Amino acid sequence: MTTEAITVLGLGNLGRAVAEAFLRGGHPTTVWNRSAAKALALVEGGATAAATVGEAVAAGELVVVAVLDQRAVREVLHGVDVRGRVLVNLTSGTPDEARAVARWAGENGAEYLHGAVYAVPQTIGTAASSINCSGSAAVHERWRERLGLLGKVTFLGADAGRASGYDVAVLAGMYGLIGGFLHAAALARAGGIKATELTPMLLSWLVDLHPALVAFAEEVDSAAYAGGESSLAMNQSGLATLIRAAEAQGVPFAGLDAVKALVDRQVAEGRGAESLARAVESLGGSPRRAG
Structure with missing residues (x-):
């Protein structure tokens, strides 16, 4: 496994645990959160804190989004250049909301995979954690080992809304x-x-x-x-x-x-x-x- 740069947007309980798992896996990890103070402990653990969402997205080929809801996803990514990036959205929402974000990603030059995490934050990265995902099969195939750092990954098909x-x-x-x-x-x-x-x-x-x-x-x-x-x-x-x-x-x-x-x-x-x-x-x- 190579150590591609990864970005995590959102440092609530889930986002923080996801960033920690990528750091443990040896990946250069850039993090961003509206409240910058939430990044301090991760920076001490080796992460890089970005001042803006645009800076964070530019730093990672894989961009994992874990914010409150799909409205927050749209707000966070609004106006951000995501061309050439792979977006993995772990934010809860409805199937149609996932499909809408997938369309937006495609229209803006990004690949998209939607994920639903079944774990409490402290079990992320252990056998007790699992992730269902759907959307781009190519993204799943290329990144499944890295996503496997978070837990057992199950791909459910090309419909981005299926995981939701x-x-x-x-x-x-x-x-x-x-x-x-x-x-x-x-x-x-x-x-x-x-x-x-x-x-x-x-x-x-x-x-x-x-x-x-x-x-x-x-x-x-x-x-x-x-x-x-x-x-x-x-x-x-x-x-x-x-x-x-x-x-x-x-x-x-x-x-x-x-x-x-x-x-x-x-x-x-x-x-x-x-x-x-x-x-x-x-x-x-x-x-x-x-x-």
């Missing part, structure tokens, strides 16, 4: 799970049970659900929901009982009401005997076609 598509879906599942956990903890507390006592049993049950989720995923992809051991009608009854219990304990949760509404709609359409997975159809949406 995975990201928003994964995060939606994560926050749904966290919301469910917080409600479970509140219900346990209302019943005189400590959250630390509940959690091992809850984790065991969630692990046991893995096969069901795999089966649900296959049903969703095929849009075939006939049969199944977990019917909509059965879950409609179970959700109603759970909602009553939560209200009785003074811990109602809109998340449960929302799930039941999805189920109710399908049952009302005469689908009660079909799999719970069919509730996804109440959410709408259709697959995005390539091209």
